[in-house]
Amino acid sequence: MLTDRQCKVLKLIVEKYIKDPVPVGSKTISKTLKCSSATVRNEMSALEEAGLLEKTHTSSGRVPSEEGYRYYVDHLMEPKKMTGEDMLKLQTVFHNQQLSLSDVIVKSLQVISDMTNYTTVVLGSTSHENLLKQIEVVPIDEGSLIVIVITDRGHVEHKNIRLQDVSLEEVKKTVNLINNLIIGTPIDEVSAKLEYEVKPIIGKYVKQHEQLYNAFYHVFSDFTNQEVNVVGKNKFLQQPEFSNIEKIRSVFNKLDNPELLHKIEKDDDNNIKVYIGSESKIDDDVTVIKTRFKSGNQEGTLAIIGPKRMEYDRVVAMLEYMRENIER
Amino acid sequence: MLTDRQCKVLKLIVEKYIKDPVPVGSKTISKTLKCSSATVRNEMSALEEAGLLEKTHTSSGRVPSEEGYRYYVDHLMEPKKMTGEDMLKLQTVFHNQQLSLSDVIVKSLQVISDMTNYTTVVLGSTSHENLLKQIEVVPIDEGSLIVIVITDRGHVEHKNIRLQDVSLEEVKKTVNLINNLIIGTPIDEVSAKLEYEVKPIIGKYVKQHEQLYNAFYHVFSDFTNQEVNVVGKNKFLQQPEFSNIEKIRSVFNKLDNPELLHKIEKDDDNNIKVYIGSESKIDDDVTVIKTRFKSGNQEGTLAIIGPKRMEYDRVVAMLEYMRENIER
């Protein structure tokens, strides 16, 4: 267990280091704490013993370790309320009645990304949670038409398909069959249902059924698994710990591959979760802070992704504000 | 005018430098050319005089200047035919009958980006060239519905809008009015036409017309000006001339801002165009190679973006192959 003073020292080091990413020495801390640098050094070495601080080399100041940040976030960080300026900028987005919820979310995440210089992410609901609501077909020209798929949660996707020697009649018949038979099915089960329930039937009633079946099958099997929106990826290029091209490349590749982000959102209570360094699964220098949100039939995950050396208090306050505002 | 041998020297230097980005010395060239290094040095200094070569410092090998690349592209480069391997990989995409044209284009550009480690871009037709074909409306829940806009070229866009106290009846009436009055209008003129032709009419026939009008107005004024698809932006992180974070940041910002890419496609004959270094308007170390394509009612621009030190012959061959295959 840490003494009261050790907590203070750790807190000061973390906050100092977050402001300015250079190892913090005992002298700096002794100025704000009412004691000598030697005393601080003793406390520091205790904190290092406990695994909360690290040295970059034998004789330089301390840097918080992953556990140090964790301790800070879990025990030391004071819930900060948002500054008036931050609040104001977000409010102008939220109070815009014109915008639909998903637009509000994306716009406000853009604002947050610009204010903080961190990357933000929205994950929508998965294709498992989206139920097929309606299919529309619009012919474009000879042999080519657009299939539009709408889900109950308002997710829309479309695909241009090519058909040879299939009359519009036949297409309409098929669409009607699908609309009658499998409305309400989770998107990720539609392909299977098409095969076992629709294929046998259109085989009887529709000419060119093979081609039509294949086309629709692809529309659904290509359906996005989860809507992912990453805003402000380039912000990483402004963070000093990512001055190395290799590191940037690795982080960008992970951010482009949404599957990794999915892992983030396993748990689904409503609290704000903080994944520090290696916990982020993105990079040891990256922290992910996320929360789930739910509003009517819309739900998903918001995340802010930045360096481990993140303004935790500010980001947590913003995410909390976001969630509260979305949920009403 | 350059002598025959000067051309050979320039060509060798450019090609050598493209393979391996270190300044090329006279000795290297003298090996392939049947003459001494001193002779090559004389030719080199003539080429430098002519502005086609540059030195990184007083005593190191030569590097092609922007004009050097230009000369190479315009006069020296031999039209290369694609290697069997490159061809094969692209053919498997083109021969996939399932895919629509736009899918084929994006997929093959992905393949090209992976083969070459350059970034690729497709620009679709602009909202000026797309004519409104149809509007569909799907109610999602109380007070919220999705508007889907389809253009004659198969471009689809949708927007979630919120309406208060507007019955579905009224919405349908409005949609019918729009579908009757302004089908066939270029997308970028729809907003204006809504105001002058539709607004006065729905004012008479539709309750809550103000709100409905505003919602539809926004759907069209937010319509994407031009479909832009940038594939493999991260490839820049693998190019040695972009090892500097500042440079990467500047290039990424330009690539994210499609308006700059539009400038590229002013001219519209069908030839392949090469914009080297400063001509690219992106970065002095960037080259853009592009061509327009047209196929049925689809048209647009393909571009490959990479370092100035690009495999010009290979990229030109690929773009040519792409265009030919798209156009039938």
Added chain:
DNA sequence: GCTAGCACTACTATTATACGAGTGCTAATT
């Protein structure tokens, strides 16, 4: 338990030095 004091460590910046890949120029050769 705290702190002053001091020896010690390792990073950073600066300078000196050697090395080498390349050049330009001149004079000799073809």
Added chain:
DNA sequence: AATTAGCACTCGTATAATAGTAGTGCTAGC
């Protein structure tokens, strides 16, 4: 007249030596 051998010279890169400094750990005294 064009080519080439030869040589002095230039400048970037790499290595080592040096000084300076911000920090440490430890000890002894308050």
